[in-house]
Amino acid sequence: MRAQLFGTCLVDSFFPEVGEATVKLLRRFGVTVTFPKGQTCCGQPAYNVGYQAEARSVAGHFLSVFRGEDPIVTPSGSCAAMVKHHYPALFRDDPKMRAAAEQAAGRVFELSQFLVQVLRAHEKGFPGKGKVTYHSSCHLTRALGVLEEPLILLQSLRGAEFVPLPDAALCCGFGGMFMAKLPEISCALAEEKADSIVATGADTVTGCDAGCLMNISDAMKKRGSPVRVAHLASLLAEGI
Amino acid sequence: MSGPDLSARFLGNAAAAAAGAHSVSGTGDLLAALGRIVPAGSPVYCPGLTELEKAAAPLFPNRVADCMAAEVTVEEVFGAIAETGTIVCVSEGGRAVQAGLLPAHHVAIVRRDRIFATLDDLLAAVAGAPPTNITLVTGPSRTADIELTLAIGVHGPERLDVIVA
Amino acid sequence: MSDAQTSLSFRSNAGKAVRNQKLRAAMKHAADTFGAKRIDAFAPVADVEAMRDRASAIREEVLKNLPRYVDQFVASATRAGATVHRAKDATVAKEIIRKILADRGARRIVKGKSMVSEEVDLNAHLEAAGMEVVETDLGEYIIQLEGEAPSHIIVPAIHKDRRQVGKLFSERLGVPYSDDPQVLTRTARKVLREKFLSADAGVSGANFAAADTGSLVLFTNEGNGRMVTTVPPLHVAILSIEKMIPSLADFPDFIRLLPRSATGQTITSYVSVITGPRKPGDATGAKELHIVLLDNGRTEILGGESRDILKCIRCGACMNVCPVYRTVGGHAYGWTYPGPMGLILTTLLTGMAKSHPVVDASTLCGACVDVCPVRVPLVDIILQLRRRKVREGFSDPKEKAGMALFGKVAASPALFALGQRLAGRFWPVVRVLGGKDVAGRMPAPAKTPFRRKAP
Numbered sequence: 001m002r003a004q005l006f007g008t009c010l011v012d013s014f015f016p017e018v019g020e021a022t023v024k025l026l027r028r029f030g031v032t033v034t035f036p037k038g039q040t041c042c043g044q045p046a047y048n049v050g051y052q053a054e055a056r057s058v059a060g061h062f063l064s065v066f067r068g069e070d071p072i073v074t075p076s077g078s079c080a081a082m083v084k085h086h087y088p089a090l091f092r093d094d095p096k097m098r099a100a101a102e103q104a105a106g107r108v109f110e111l112s113q114f115l116v117q118v119l120r121a122h123e124k125g126f127p128g129k130g131k132v133t134y135h136s137s138c139h140l141t142r143a144l145g146v147l148e149e150p151l152i153l154l155q156s157l158r159g160a161e162f163v164p165l166p167d168a169a170l171c172c173g174f175g176g177m178f179m180a181k182l183p184e185i186s187c188a189l190a191e192e193k194a195d196s197i198v199a200t201g202a203d204t205v206t207g208c209d210a211g212c213l214m215n216i217s218d219a220m221k222k223r224g225s226p227v228r229v230a231h232l233a234s235l236l237a238e239g240i
Numbered sequence: 241m242s243g244p245d246l247s248a249r250f251l252g253n254a255a256a257a258a259a260g261a262h263s264v265s266g267t268g269d270l271l272a273a274l275g276r277i278v279p280a281g282s283p284v285y286c287p288g289l290t291e292l293e294k295a296a297a298p299l300f301p302n303r304v305a306d307c308m309a310a311e312v313t314v315e316e317v318f319g320a321i322a323e324t325g326t327i328v329c330v331s332e333g334g335r336a337v338q339a340g341l342l343p344a345h346h347v348a349i350v351r352r353d354r355i356f357a358t359l360d361d362l363l364a365a366v367a368g369a370p371p372t373n374i375t376l377v378t379g380p381s382r383t384a385d386i387e388l389t390l391a392i393g394v395h396g397p398e399r400l401d402v403i404v405a
Numbered sequence: 406m407s408d409a410q411t412s413l414s415f416r417s418n419a420g421k422a423v424r425n426q427k428l429r430a431a432m433k434h435a436a437d438t439f440g441a442k443r444i445d446a447f448a449p450v451a452d453v454e455a456m457r458d459r460a461s462a463i464r465e466e467v468l469k470n471l472p473r474y475v476d477q478f479v480a481s482a483t484r485a486g487a488t489v490h491r492a493k494d495a496t497v498a499k500e501i502i503r504k505i506l507a508d509r510g511a512r513r514i515v516k517g518k519s520m521v522s523e524e525v526d527l528n529a530h531l532e533a534a535g536m537e538v539v540e541t542d543l544g545e546y547i548i549q550l551e552g553e554a555p556s557h558i559i560v561p562a563i564h565k566d567r568r569q570v571g572k573l574f575s576e577r578l579g580v581p582y583s584d585d586p587q588v589l590t591r592t593a594r595k596v597l598r599e600k601f602l603s604a605d606a607g608v609s610g611a612n613f614a615a616a617d618t619g620s621l622v623l624f625t626n627e628g629n630g631r632m633v634t635t636v637p638p639l640h641v642a643i644l645s646i647e648k649m650i651p652s653l654a655d656f657p658d659f660i661r662l663l664p665r666s667a668t669g670q671t672i673t674s675y676v677s678v679i680t681g682p683r684k685p686g687d688a689t690g691a692k693e694l695h696i697v698l699l700d701n702g703r704t705e706i707l708g709g710e711s712r713d714i715l716k717c718i719r720c721g722a723c724m725n726v727c728p729v730y731r732t733v734g735g736h737a738y739g740w741t742y743p744g745p746m747g748l749i750l751t752t753l754l755t756g757m758a759k760s761h762p763v764v765d766a767s768t769l770c771g772a773c774v775d776v777c778p779v780r781v782p783l784v785d786i787i788l789q790l791r792r793r794k795v796r797e798g799f800s801d802p803k804e805k806a807g808m809a810l811f812g813k814v815a816a817s818p819a820l821f822a823l824g825q826r827l828a829g830r831f832w833p834v835v836r837v838l839g840g841k842d843v844a845g846r847m848p849a850p851a852k853t854p855f856r857r858k859a860p
Contacts, residue, residue, distance in 0.1 A: 050791030054812030396628025
């Protein structure tokens with residue numbers, strides 16, 4: 001099986017280890033991974049604050065890069081939701097682009113979704129260790145409807161204990177450009193999230209979106225917490 | 241749902257909403273229940289408009305003609321809703337709509353055959369030509385406006401008793 | 406109003422609110438309590454989703470034919486003996502009400518909770534005309550004594566704790582200090598009972614209006630709504646035009662959804678259905694009923710892309726789950742309506758020029774959409790408003806320039822790679838320029854971007 005990897009701008013620029021872990025995981029399950037050259041960003045930074053023309057320009061570029069029939073896999077629920085739900089809407093009035101947007105929307109997967117639904121990676125399980133809790137990102141769960149997949153994968157970690165996060169559905173305060181536009185609120189929410197994480201007694205918190213994890217990581221660092229913040233891809237890949 | 245089930249469901253839900261819930265059979269039983277529920281000697285407003293109210297009225301030596309002066313209102317109400325444990329008060333037939341509102345204690349008698357299963361059944365019965373005032377009453381008057389702490393008896397009764405007769 | 410917080414100063418309002426630990430603790434307590442109670446209240450209900458679908462469809466039907474339902478309501482209510490007035494805006498509505506009251510010599514007015522009366526700022530207008538206006542909902546009464554605006558549409562004084570209320574009552578009402586909510590409630594009962602019995606008129610809002618019967622439907626817990634609408638000889642109700650429901654028979658699902666969504670109750674203590682004033686044979690009730698139907702820009706909203714906000718039934722569920730609202734509280738939004746539905750209404754009703762900063766007050770997390778009982782697509786509407794903000798030129802010029810650059814760079818692999826290299830090299834500078842709030846919260850860019858290691 002082949003898959004096109006969309007790294008996302010955050011992983012590409014700030015968290016390359018998450019990209020590498022994603023490749024390692026996909027290959028482990030027999031996927032031939034391609035990385036379409038010229039990929040950049042899904043366009044959310046512009047889209048979410050109302051810059052429609054700019055978002056369309058970036059989305060158009062994405063669609064020109066991701067061609068063909070192979071599934072598009074990305075280690076981000078938010079970026080997957082952008083392609084799946086907002087691309088078709090962005091090109092509502094452009095029949096040709098709209099067809100391309102719908103075609104891409106039909107084959108985009110968030111990583112945990114792809115691992116469970118397509119590769120059934122949880123059946124073999126993964127080596128793991130320690131006490132792990134999980135932050136369910138808003139766009140992953142609410143826009144993409146991916147609730148169970150990350151939990152199924154975490155429960156397949158042999159040797160690790162999974163502890164649920166209280167108020168797991170509460171936003172961490174990242175919100176893309178929101179963190180820059182209303183930083184006080186963003187930090188306050190991240191602090192609240194950090195409180196919940198510390199209360200679980202977990203030594204690792206994981207999630208499926210680098211943006212949220214970055215925000216959480218900052219709050220954990222500020223309080224000098226030893227809790228490790230790791231993307232689910234990194235957590236699963238490190239044992240294999 | 242059969243009659244006894246409806247009554248049990250109504251009373252269960254009324255009790256869950258902090259109303260005193262009582263069931264009686266026959267007039268003698270009703271008067272005995274009222275004797276227990278209504279503090280002796282309190283000024284009682286009992287309009288005496290229905291057979292049940294007429295039967296109950298002589299029980300109260302300190303009966304007042306104006307509900308404003310009463311500490312307790314004893315009245316038969318239009319009906320009840322099992323789904324929510326609600327009594328239904330209407331302004332039909334010259335009934336004072338504030339009788340169940342101003343005194344601190346409201347005792348509502350509901351005839352067993354006037355219990356509607358659901359909100360739909362009740363509204364279907366009144367929707368065609370509604371009287372001036374229909375009030376669905378569920379439990380005593382309450383507020384949580386201070387720190388979300390429940391306090392009972394704000395502007396309406398602090399005590400509500402419902403009696404299925 | 407004791408503070409000059411406006412929607413335009415949202416960002417600084419929010420900053421102040423975040424630093425107010427007392428406020429944040431109260432907001433978190435409220436959000437958590439309502440959130441949990443809401444879930445418990447819906448748990449035993451069979452097929453909640455179908456119920457939401459039905460309620461949503463009824464609200465949609467109302468919006469599709471709003472002028473017809475309003476006309477039908479006017480005819481039905483008039484037939485039932487009420488006098489119906491139509492007010493195109495706040496100024497007209499306030500003046501209609503003042504005149505109704507003044508013409509009848511009414512001086513002492515008791516009020517039930519009404520967000521629409523807050524929207525038009527009715528109290529100030531009546532007080533300027535020499536009338537005494539007393540809010541009778543306990544929460545509204547507390548903030549009226551304090552000279553504040555509501556911070557929550559269901560629990561207006563949510564930002565005050567019991568000690569603050571105790572102090573306020575002892576100072577303003579001359580009663581011994583107590584911080585027991587039951588004692589404070591009894592004090593309010595006593596003071597307000599006298600107000601009810603001596604009032605010349607009652608002014609209320611309405612949660613809904615039934616077009617087929619001309620009835621007003623009010624949900625209350627305290628009983629003040631029943632007092633205001635039935636004890637004084639004159640009752641004036643003010644409501645906005647979109648509160649129509651086609652028929653009284655359509656109400657069961659709304660009675661099931663509204664209290665559960667608002668306070669997590671199965672039903673409120675009281676649901677009143679009022680059809681016209683006292684009629685021959687009625688023993689009690691207001692002798693005269695006037696209904697003021699407020700448009701105030703709603704007809705224009707109905708014709709626009711964000712019309713779905715008019716489906717809203719003001720339960721407040723979206724506010725209770727909103728991460729922004731639970732952090733900053735209602736006052737920060739700067740106008741009558743806070744939270745997700747509030748920022749939308751604020752923008753649409755007061756205009757982008759007066760409100761544009763509040764369209765940023767969402768992380769787009771979508772928790773509001775999950776709980777909306779009538780399925781208002783709140784996130785989609787917030788995105789529409791953000792696009793409008795950009796289109797109408799209210800966005801920050803630096804942001805606009807930055808986004809124009811982003812649009813070009815992210816659509817060009819060469820520029821994107823160059824940007825990455827520059828950001829990496831100049832990160833210490835970016836960190837200083839971007840400030841501790843933004844760049845300071847991000848790690849330094851990777852030395853080697855993923856693209857150079859990718860397959």
